[in-house]
Amino acid sequence: MTGPRWIDFTGQAIFHTLVAALVVEALIRLWRVRQPEQRTGFRLLALGWPLLVVPALFLAFPGREAETFRDARALFAGRHWDDLAFLGVGLYGWWIGFMVAAGLGLFLLDLVPWLRARNARSPAWIAGAPMARPAEEALGQAAAALGIEKPPLAWVAEGPPVLFCTGTRQPTVVISRAAVELLDPAELAGALAHELAHLEKRDPTLSWALMGARALMWFNPGVQVLVRAIARDAERIADERAGNACRDRLALASGLLKLFRATEGRAPARTAGATPLSAALAEPIARARAHDIELRCRALMGPAPAPVPLARMRLAAAALGLGFLLFFVV
Amino acid sequence: MGSTVSEGARALWTLTLVLGGAAAALATLDAIPTWMHGQPRGVRRAATIEEAERRVQARVLLPSYFPDTLRWPPSAVRFIRDDGGSVALDFLAKDGAPALFLAQTVRGDAAIPEGLQGRLAVIQQQSAPLGDDAVLARVVAEDGTLWNQLAWRRSGRHFLLRGRGSLEDLIRMARSIHGEVR
Numbered sequence: 001m002t003g004p005r006w007i008d009f010t011g012q013a014i015f016h017t018l019v020a021a022l023v024v025e026a027l028i029r030l031w032r033v034r035q036p037e038q039r040t041g042f043r044l045l046a047l048g049w050p051l052l053v054v055p056a057l058f059l060a061f062p063g064r065e066a067e068t069f070r071d072a073r074a075l076f077a078g079r080h081w082d083d084l085a086f087l088g089v090g091l092y093g094w095w096i097g098f099m100v101a102a103g104l105g106l107f108l109l110d111l112v113p114w115l116r117a118r119n120a121r122s123p124a125w126i127a128g129a130p131m132a133r134p135a136e137e138a139l140g141q142a143a144a145a146l147g148i149e150k151p152p153l154a155w156v157a158e159g160p161p162v163l164f165c166t167g168t169r170q171p172t173v174v175i176s177r178a179a180v181e182l183l184d185p186a187e188l189a190g191a192l193a194h195e196l197a198h199l200e201k202r203d204p205t206l207s208w209a210l211m212g213a214r215a216l217m218w219f220n221p222g223v224q225v226l227v228r229a230i231a232r233d234a235e236r237i238a239d240e241r242a243g244n245a246c247r248d249r250l251a252l253a254s255g256l257l258k259l260f261r262a263t264e265g266r267a268p269a270r271t272a273g274a275t276p277l278s279a280a281l282a283e284p285i286a287r288a289r290a291h292d293i294e295l296r297c298r299a300l301m302g303p304a305p306a307p308v309p310l311a312r313m314r315l316a317a318a319a320l321g322l323g324f325l326l327f328f329v330v
Numbered sequence: 331m332g333s334t335v336s337e338g339a340r341a342l343w344t345l346t347l348v349l350g351g352a353a354a355a356l357a358t359l360d361a362i363p364t365w366m367h368g369q370p371r372g373v374r375r376a377a378t379i380e381e382a383e384r385r386v387q388a389r390v391l392l393p394s395y396f397p398d399t400l401r402w403p404p405s406a407v408r409f410i411r412d413d414g415g416s417v418a419l420d421f422l423a424k425d426g427a428p429a430l431f432l433a434q435t436v437r438g439d440a441a442i443p444e445g446l447q448g449r450l451a452v453i454q455q456q457s458a459p460l461g462d463d464a465v466l467a468r469v470v471a472e473d474g475t476l477w478n479q480l481a482w483r484r485s486g487r488h489f490l491l492r493g494r495g496s497l498e499d500l501i502r503m504a505r506s507i508h509g510e511v512r
Binding site for chain 2: 309322
């Protein structure tokens with residue numbers, strides 16, 4: 001592709017994602033789609049738009065990029081905003097530049113801490129540690145309640161409370177002594193069931209796929225936001241599955257809150273090497289994470305959300321409608 | 331069964347409203363640059379005459395006589411695709427004041443759209459020495475300035491030339507507009 005075509009592709013990928021995401025979020029609210037699985041389906045439709053549909057439109061309908069289509073048939077043409085210029089550059093160019101910067105910023109906001117965490121020296125995991133017996137028993141009970149095979153448990157003897165699942169080929173649940181000491185038996189069972197629910201849905205593999213999508217669409221702020229929303233939905237799905245399997249939603253909510261307060265919920269310490277930007281961003285990010293936990297706990301305190309009827313028909317109709325609308329957006 | 335049908339119908343109605351709202355918002359967003367330029371709907375700007383030619387897919391005919399009191403290239407190039415397409419060029423005088431306006435259709439029988447011509451009041455009109463249907467007029471622009479205006483037809487195209495300079499120059503420029511229509 002030539003330079004102007006790359007600019008058009010970038011602009012359309014960003015704009016289509018924004019329109020698709022806004023339409024999908026409006027439909028989720030108006031149709032009262034509350035079940036996290038169904039919400040994920042709708043959000044995946046918006047996420048798939050820049051990854052699959054926009055490249056397909058460019059390949060299958062090159063005529064959409066012609067000036068005749070842009071001037072006579074398009075419902076919206078970003079290039080028309082180039083009629084207005086600021087400092088010699090069209091406003092469409094400014095808009096694309098701003099969006100690319102926002103997309104890159106959002107991508108780096110998660111990539112940099114993730115890379116730092118990977119490079120940091122983590123405490124050693126011990127498989128089959130004798131002290132892990134209570135956690136092993138709770139994990140076995142949670143696996144039986146979910147009807148899945150019990151995965152291996154890795155024990156962390158020191159450090160703060162940690163409880164997570166990992167591994168795409170060999171799934172493992174990692175738990176620390178501090179986490180076992182922090183949670184009561186019902187909370188521990190709920191938290192372990194939550195991690196098993198992630199493994200049951202192959203969420204570690206999904207998270208790699210989503211990270212790949214973010215890396216591919218690093219310039220697209222809509223994709224960065226959608227992937228975060230889908231990751232939050234994955235947590236809600238695991239909450240619901242664990243709550244149903246353990247039949248104690250309140251214990252799961254309580255365990256979630258305890259783990260959050262013992263780890264991320266602590267007041268962030270000021271570090272000498274922190275940049276003014278990271279310090280300014282730390283508080284809103286911490287507040288957003290606390291808000292996520294609050295929403296998850298609130299959802300667990302109520303009954304399991306009912307699925308909306310005719311979900312597949314709604315999804316197909318939304319995809320068709322969006323396809324028709326966005327064909328005329330260039 | 332009945333409730334499923336009504337639920338489906340309600341869902342489709344909501345979808346139609348959301349997509350209709352999105353379409354209206356997109357069309358409005360598309361029209362904003364034109365409104366901000368104070369131009370009617372359908373009038374687009376081009377950076378150069380070549381770009382306008384590409385977008386209307388026709389050659390723009392230019393006068394071979396061009397007084398040296400005017401600046402080249404045109405200060406604004408606008409076009410409209412309706413009714414076969416038309417192009418309008420604005421030229422400034424060397425002192426920076428608006429001095430010349432040339433508009434032409436590129437195909438079809440329709441006249442030059444009013445959206446391209448601008449709002450003017452005709453105060454005097456007579457036939458012009460450019461052919462049977464040529465008209466010479468004296469017009470007043472919105473800012474109160476007086477202009478001479480020539481309107482004629484040639485090679486199936488409508489032309490309109492408006493200038494603040496001498497009438498002789500204007501007629502000479504009109505006569506010098508030649509070229510084969512592609």
